[in-house]
Amino acid sequence: GAGVSQTPSNKVTEKGKYVELRCDPISGHTALYWYRQSLGQGPEFLIYFQGTGAADDSGLPNDRFFAVRPEGSVSTLKIQRTERGDSAVYLCASSLSIEFREQFFGPGTRLTVL
Amino acid sequence: KQEVTQIPAALSVPEGENLVLNCSFTDSAIYNLQWFRQDPGKGLTSLLLIQSSQREQTSGRLNASLDKSSGRSTLYIAASQPGDSATYLCAVRPAETSGSRLTFGEGTQLTVNP
Numbered sequence: 001g002a003g004v005s006q007t008p009s010n011k012v013t014e015k016g017k018y019v020e021l022r023c024d025p026i027s028g029h030t031a032l033y034w035y036r037q038s039l040g041q042g043p044e045f046l047i048y049f050q051g052t053g054a055a056d057d058s059g060l061p062n063d064r065f066f067a068v069r070p071e072g073s074v075s076t077l078k079i080q081r082t083e084r085g086d087s088a089v090y091l092c093a094s095s096l097s098i099e100f101r102e103q104f105f106g107p108g109t110r111l112t113v114l
Numbered sequence: 115k116q117e118v119t120q121i122p123a124a125l126s127v128p129e130g131e132n133l134v135l136n137c138s139f140t141d142s143a144i145y146n147l148q149w150f151r152q153d154p155g156k157g158l159t160s161l162l163l164i165q166s167s168q169r170e171q172t173s174g175r176l177n178a179s180l181d182k183s184s185g186r187s188t189l190y191i192a193a194s195q196p197g198d199s200a201t202y203l204c205a206v207r208p209a210e211t212s213g214s215r216l217t218f219g220e221g222t223q224l225t226v227n228p
Binding site: 033 | 118148150156157158159160163214215218220
């Protein structure tokens with residue numbers, strides 16, 4: 001059915017606040033990825049899940065960032081004590097499996113930290 | 115560490131021109147290479163995916179080639195149209211079986227003038 005969806009599309013918050021960004025992958029896709037894209041840059045990998053478990057979280061910049069996927073479908077990226085440098089577009093992608101080649105991206109959430 | 119470079123950073127051409135976008139990567143141990151299109155304020159749309167064992171892929175007016183040994187890929191766009199105006203990103207996936215993250219270039223911003 002539908003492609004990858006992300007909510008909210010835009011999020012404005014104040015420095016120090018906590019935010020949650022949601023990703024709904026394509027139905028049946030077991031692999032889910034989070035990337036971050038700063039203005040004028042290509043996306044940078046953050047974390048990916050195979051099912052419920054984080055298979056690789058080495059791209060998370062620090063311990064303020066955390067992501068979960070408790071039922072192996074929807075994922076939430078959580079950012080604590082936001083900083084102005086966290087402002088970026090957060091992109092989510094999914095694929096049928098880690099082995100399956102193509103990743104399909106959502107429209108992103110634009111996060112602005114004031 | 116894999117690094118992906120795209121040249122040129124920006125390109126402006128008149129409608130109807132054939133054009134080539136370049137992508138280079140430092141580590142030739144890749145599983146595949148993917149070309150994406152990104153419209154302003156939008157997510158990524160997959161255009162073409164080339165497996166490491168392949169030399170090229172074609173879709174409509176688009177043709178992507180891969181020379182893994184030299185760490186290069188090109189995206190050829192034939193008979194460009196104003197609707198082709200967007201940022202084009204290439205991304206590589208590492209060859210190791212546990213690796214699924216994509217490493218992106220910074221993109222080429224294409225403007226096709228009517």
